[in-house]
Amino acid sequence: MANVKYTKVVRLIERRLxxxxxxxxxxxxxxxxxxxxxxxxxxxxxxxxxxxxEGILNQQTNGRRTVNWDRLGPQSMVRVAFLAPAYDSTLINNLRVATSRAVDECGGMLRPIDYVHWDDPVVLDVFEAFDGVFLVPQADKIPDRVMKSLAGQSHRVVVLDSDMSEFGVPSICCFPYVFIQRMLDKLAELGHTQIDCFNTQPQTNMIQKRIWQWELWHSTHQxxxxxxxxxVEAYQNAADHAYEVMSKRLASGYKPKAMICLTEHAALGAYAALYxxxxxxxxxVSLMSIGEGAGGQFLRPSLYSLQAPDPKPYVRYAYNWMAQKDRSQQWNGPLLxxxxxxxxxxxxxxxPFVTD
Incomplete structure (x- = not known):
């Protein structure tokens, strides 16, 4: 293409596409x-x-131009969205980076998109517009109209950091809630018989299942x-809130011996309050946590934590489903x-447990 003025606009549109x-x-x-x-x-x-x-744009009968996405690369371009709540989260940021790398390695395109609440019009718009969606759910109850789109698999949606497999939704869970019992087992091996549970995150279904595992373990171990x-309220800082909550409890005479924090931000706030x-x-005090990459390993003493595996193998499996041309093809494999x-x-x- 000759280096003329309109080529600048061509390059701009191509980059954006x-x-x-x-x-x-x-x-x-x-x-x-x-x-x-x-x-x-x-x-x-x-x-x-x-x-x-060039075949990249098509002109409709009404004069409006639309994009022919299949002409943007040597192979058909698979467009994938990473749809997540619009609040800052270390875990979401880490998932976004890992998902982006996996999709890029597969030859697809990932577009991060934020939503504020479940009735946000962007949620269903994203389901309709993209070939596939990696969805990070927020804590509020999912409306029936959104659940219908998820459970029917008419849209290629895979849930991250939550387990919605019971509703027929493919899910990738890096921190299985049953691992809470393995964390409790470790503290029990050190002689602890009183192990508290601390949470300041919004009450997602994954947080609730972690609490149930903690309650179940205590019930079976007497x-x-x-x-x-x-x-904490949505869009507020969970670590700051954890510090305030723990400080008030300690000031009123609370004396923990061992504690499991359901998120790393809760652990960071508890650390500072205890100090x-x-x-x-x-x-x-013995302190353990779910490790979300918020920096607990750099504390002194370093935070004993459950680490997330590399999610890319799971993301690639999900991407292959999203990339299938036959949109009637249902998910083939374990939902969780x-x-x-x-x-x-x-x-x-x-x-180890220390007596007073």
Whole structure:
């Protein structure tokens, strides 16, 4: 292509298409493109005509141009969305990076998209517009209309960091809730018979199942423990809230001996509160946590935590389903994909039971 003025607009549109920028909402009008590119509408029109000639754009009978996504690469471009709540989360960020790398290795395109609540129009729009969706659910109850789209598998949606397999939804769970019992077993081996449970995350179905596992373990082992479950409001900092909750409990006379934190942010807040009240983690109190990559291994003493496996093998399996041309093809394989054995970072935040 000759180095003429309209080629700048062609390159701009091609870059955007390869990143999935116009998957939702479609191609903007000539006037807006001209304003964004700093050129005239005539130049934009020439660029659009060129892309239409290349087969990348199609012109409909109403004059509107649509994208022929299959012409963007040497092979059919599979467009995948990573749909997640619009709040900051270390775990979600790590999942986004791992999913992006796996999809890229498979030759697809991943587009991160945020949603604020389940009635956000973007949720169903994403289901309709993309070839497949990796969905991170938020804590609120999923409306029936969204559940219908998920359970029917008419849209290729795979859930991350949650288990919705009971509803027929393929799910990837990096931290199986049953591993809570393995964490409790470790503390019991050190002589602890009173093991508390601490949570400040919003009450997702995965958090609730972790709590049930903690309760079940105590029931079968005839041990004791206190549940401190004070979920933070959505879009608030769980670590800050954990510090405030634990500080108040310690100031009122709470004396933990061993504790499992259901998220790493809860552990970080508890760490600071225990330190400020003169208690030494690993000596006075044994602390374990789900490890979400929030930096617990850099604490001193380092946080003994359950680590996430590399999710890429599960993501690749899900991607292959999303990439199938036959949209009537149902999921073939286990609905719940999770590691068979726990992987621990053996930090120094736990120790043997010490009597007063």
């Amino acid at each position: 390869k990143h999935g920028d116009y998957t939702l909402g479609g191609l903007p009008g000539e006037e807006r493109l001209a304003s964004e590119a700093g050129v005239s509408r005539m130049t934009v029109r020439r660029a659009l005509d060129h892309l239409e000639g 041990t004791t423990g206190e549940l401190i479950n004070e979920p 400020d009240h003169g208690l030494k983690v690993g000596e006075d 994909m999770q590691p068979p054995e726990p992987l621990f970072f053996e930090g120094t935040s736990i120790g």
